[in-house]
Amino acid sequence: KKLRIGMIPADGVGREVLPAAQRILEALGSRIPKPEFEHLDAGFEFFTRHGEALPQETVDAMQNDVDCALFGAVGSPTRKVTGYSSPIVALRKKLNLYANVRPVHSITGLDPRPVDLVIVRENTECLYIKQETLTTTEENGKEARATRLITERASKQIGRMAFRIALSRARAGHPAGLTIVHKSNVLSTTDGLFRESVLAAGKENPEWQDEGKIQVSEQIVDSMVYRLFREPEAFDVIVAPNLYGDILSDAAAAMVGSLGLVASVNAGDTFVMGEPVHGTAPDIAGLGIVNPIAAIRSAALMLHHLGYTGPAQDIERAVVEELREGIKTRDLGGKASTEEVVAAIEKRL
Amino acid sequence: KKLRIGMIPADGVGREVLPAAQRILEALGSRIPKPEFEHLDAGFEFFTRHGEALPQETVDAMQNDVDCALFGAVGSPTRKVTGYSSPIVALRKKLNLYANVRPVHSITGLDPRPVDLVIVRENTECLYIKQETLTTTEENGKEARATRLITERASKQIGRMAFRIALSRARAGHPAGLTIVHKSNVLSTTDGLFRESVLAAGKENPEWQDEGKIQVSEQIVDSMVYRLFREPEAFDVIVAPNLYGDILSDAAAAMVGSLGLVASVNAGDTFVMGEPVHGTAPDIAGLGIVNPIAAIRSAALMLHHLGYTGPAQDIERAVVEELREGIKTRDLGGKASTEEVVAAIEKRL
Numbered sequence A, B: 001k002k003l004r005i006g007m008i009p010a011d012g013v014g015r016e017v018l019p020a021a022q023r024i025l026e027a028l029g030s031r032i033p034k035p036e037f038e039h040l041d042a043g044f045e046f047f048t049r050h051g052e053a054l055p056q057e058t059v060d061a062m063q064n065d066v067d068c069a070l071f072g073a074v075g076s077p078t079r080k081v082t083g084y085s086s087p088i089v090a091l092r093k094k095l096n097l098y099a100n101v102r103p104v105h106s107i108t109g110l111d112p113r114p115v116d117l118v119i120v121r122e123n124t125e126c127l128y129i130k131q132e133t134l135t136t137t138e139e140n141g142k143e144a145r146a147t148r149l150i151t152e153r154a155s156k157q158i159g160r161m162a163f164r165i166a167l168s169r170a171r172a173g174h175p176a177g178l179t180i181v182h183k184s185n186v187l188s189t190t191d192g193l194f195r196e197s198v199l200a201a202g203k204e205n206p207e208w209q210d211e212g213k214i215q216v217s218e219q220i221v222d223s224m225v226y227r228l229f230r231e232p233e234a235f236d237v238i239v240a241p242n243l244y245g246d247i248l249s250d251a252a253a254a255m256v257g258s259l260g261l262v263a264s265v266n267a268g269d270t271f272v273m274g275e276p277v278h279g280t281a282p283d284i285a286g287l288g289i290v291n292p293i294a295a296i297r298s299a300a301l302m303l304h305h306l307g308y309t310g311p312a313q314d315i316e317r318a319v320v321e322e323l324r325e326g327i328k329t330r331d332l333g334g335k336a337s338t339e340e341v342v343a344a345i346e347k348r349l
């Protein structure tokens, strides 16, 4: 048996962190089926050369040839570039990777405050459907509109995922709570539907309803960001529509050592794709100094979602040990190179 | 000459902080024209009794009878309540108070990190136009959609306000910078237009263009939240579309003592309304322990916008002195009552 892994480094430091993750997966030896890596193209740089950011071959390979995938990072032009559209947003939608799961936790003794939470972000709709129009009027000059879509189906789906994660954390001894984030005081229809659907999903499974097992609460998104910084320890599982989830995961990442430590998976019912939360970091790309830990942890999360929980824990343990030992790339205020970090984690496996 | 001030306490602690602000304005004596306060109704509680959250008389009075206004806080039902719509959102739009200006600064010796920034939030469009629809489909069950509107006119208008503020801060010796916040990597049309319009506004006035005077930069909203927590001292004036500005102002507030200290004005070309950034705080409403400083500072900001900069500075100076002296309401970890804080600030005027 083999484990076929699609590798989409895309842009910038994505090309350095994916090879790092690959080495760690290889270092697991017989603990997982022999990994086979398939390079797949995508990204802004690819777009500038070939006129498309996500070639059909990549989508086909993801659907037919591989068991799972790792994504690096994608460059974002700030100016509108005709014909360009973010390949990561497209991939999430095309493969129906409806959940973006982002665990953020501090390391005792290293981080100033205890944080141990999981952001469960809806990954396919909200403003990310990218339905935008542009017109011109006498009064306003250019008028741009975007549609924000929230459906009962997708909101329930992400709700179920959040309740499942909350329950498994409860079983692992976490003080289990689920916080639903929305802005229904302004967006009573769209965010009202999100809120209502997540609550309805929670009623589907008797285990989730067990009194006291999962404490469900809500936060308005602006207040959530405030409280996340004031008392991050008060939160466990946070479920949010796409854009709020995007913002909240960066907010949560700011509470721990660095964005360079935070992993995620894009998960659907039949496919999972790991992805570090950080971007392409153009200022340090190519210098061999990027922190590979977010990508390494994303590989571990991916294994976890595939059911290889033992090897996933082995990686996480090795990472935490090494961080406790004091290894630090530039983002953590140190001088270690990408290579040094990978080698050190490899050695601990 | 008189200064006629509309007072809209609305809900919860709004009813305690507005009287506090009134006393401070009265304590200014002859430094400002004699203030005359007119109570105006609005809010969720008013809605439950009268079936409307913002009576037409309030809007009429704002347009005809008063020179400026102070708003307290408004209760937010999380569930959809038929017929209810947030009166603060409606007021901003009806009076074309297109700018929400929120200064956030730390107090040397009290706050752990230096913060001194102003959030300039567009206040009339984005998702706040509340155009929402609800349908049902076979595939998705309920489908809710909201429209996000960004116009060239409103974006330029807020851009000009941001450049004016940045320039006046530059003249006061701040390291002047203007950061445009958007998410144009996903919303290339709407956020692309916002970005482009703010940049275009900056070209209208030769003073704003002077090389090196105002350093213009950009941040993607998620990354902005991350950086705001990692290096708040790196930011000066931040201009953002409505919803991002809403979230960012809570994020910035988390960097200083408490949300109970952060003031704002809703400003248009002919009217200004002060408003503390905090909410109704139902858990402490009516107990006489809410922090009145956000409302008091909002009154000062209002005076500043009306051109009474001297008395505005007097209030701010009195507030900072009293905070340095160590007075603390519950939100700051202390035990002082609302009355004690007001009396202490009054005495310093």
Ligand SMILES: CC(C)[C@H](C(=O)O)[C@@H](O)C(=O)O
Residues within 6 Å of the ligand: A074, A076, A086, A088, A089, A246, A277, B185, B186, B222
């Ligand atoms: C690159 C960008 C399109 C993406 C997003 O907004 O989802 C990123 O910020 C993320 O969080 O994965």
Ligand SMILES: CC(C)[C@H](C(=O)O)[C@@H](O)C(=O)O
Residues within 6 Å of the ligand: A185, A186, A222, B074, B076, B086, B088, B089, B246, B277
């Ligand atoms: C109460 C709510 C409608 C309001 C907003 O979202 O604008 C509040 O959060 C604010 O920031 O003034």
